[in-house]
Amino acid sequence: MTQPPVTLVIKDGIAFVTLNRPEKFNALNYEMFSAICRVQKLLARNRQVRVVILQGAQGHFSSGLDIKSVTRKPLQPLGLLAKWLPGNANLAQRVSIGWSRLPVPVIAVIEGYCYGGGMQIALGADFRFAAENAELSIMEAKWGLVPDMAGLVSLRGILPKDKALELSMTARVIEADEAASLGLVTRVTAAPMDDALAFAGELMTRSPDALAAIKGSIHRSWSGSIRRLLARESWYQVRLLLGKNFAIAARRQQGKTDRDYKPRQKFW
Structure with a gap:
C-alpha cells in the first residue's frame, strides 16, 4: 500500500505534519508539493488547531527537490512554477510561505538533512528547532538553479545580505551550531521534538x-x-x-x- 507523501495527525490542539518519503530522505516530488498545500488549507480552516509541528519522517527533514522525479514528466516543472499573476505564490512557493500565512505558530523540527527545497520549507516556519546532527544548505546553486520557493521572504529578515549571498551562491552545507549562530535556526537541542512539544505547551497557555x-x-x-x-x-x-x-x-x-x-x- 502506497504511503501518503505528507501525513497529518491532530492531537490535543497540536497538528503534526510529517514529510513522508523516508526512502528518499523526504525529497520533494510533485505529489508532496501538492499534499503540503492541501494540508495547509485544512489547517487554515481548522480553528481548533493551536500549534503546528512540522517534521520529516525517520530522522531527516528533507534532502530537497527530487530532480529526477520532477523532471520525469516535462509539464511538472511548469506546474510548480505556474501562477496567474507575477506577485502571487505558485505551488513551489506556497509550500514555504504557506506556513507563515497560517494564523497559528508553526515549529519546524529539523533532524539530519535539510537541503535546498527542504531548507526553503523550514524557513517558512515561525520557529526552527534543530537536532545536533542537523545539516542545512541553501543548495539550489549546486544544480544551477536559483532559490525560488519563497524562503527569501524569511531569509532577508534573518541574515545580512552578504551572508545570504554567500550561502546561496556557494550552496555550502552548514552544521546546526553554525546555523544557530547565523540565526537560521531558533535553537539547537539534543531532543528537538521534546523541546518543540514543551514550547508548544507553553504557547497553548496563551490566548x-x-x-x-x-x-x-x-x-x-x-x-x-x-x-x-x-x-x-x-x-x-x-x-x-x-x-x-x-x-x-x-x-x-x-x-x-x-x-x-x-x-x-x-x-x-
Whole structure:
C-alpha cells in the first residue's frame, strides 16, 4: 500500500505534519508539493488547531527537490512554477510561505538533512528547532538553479545580505551550531521534538487570538510602512479587547478561572 507523501495527525490542539518519503530522505516530488498545500488549507480552516509541528519522517527533514522525479514528466516543472499573476505564490512557493500565512505558530523540527527545497520549507516556519546532527544548505546553486520557493521572504529578515549571498551562491552545507549562530535556526537541542512539544505547551497557555494577532502583525508589518504597522496594531488590539479570549486570559492571570480558551477569531 502506497504511503501518503505528507501525513497529518491532530492531537490535543497540536497538528503534526510529517514529510513522508523516508526512502528518499523526504525529497520533494510533485505529489508532496501538492499534499503540503492541501494540508495547509485544512489547517487554515481548522480553528481548533493551536500549534503546528512540522517534521520529516525517520530522522531527516528533507534532502530537497527530487530532480529526477520532477523532471520525469516535462509539464511538472511548469506546474510548480505556474501562477496567474507575477506577485502571487505558485505551488513551489506556497509550500514555504504557506506556513507563515497560517494564523497559528508553526515549529519546524529539523533532524539530519535539510537541503535546498527542504531548507526553503523550514524557513517558512515561525520557529526552527534543530537536532545536533542537523545539516542545512541553501543548495539550489549546486544544480544551477536559483532559490525560488519563497524562503527569501524569511531569509532577508534573518541574515545580512552578504551572508545570504554567500550561502546561496556557494550552496555550502552548514552544521546546526553554525546555523544557530547565523540565526537560521531558533535553537539547537539534543531532543528537538521534546523541546518543540514543551514550547508548544507553553504557547497553548496563551490566548489563540493573541497569538494569531501577534503573528499576523509581525509577519505583515515587519518590512512594511510605519503607518500600516500602527494601523494594524490598533485594529488587532480592538478586536482582541472585544473578544472572549481576552477576558479568559485576564481572569487566568488573576487566578480566577481555569476556563478553556475559545476557538480563535478569524484575523486573516
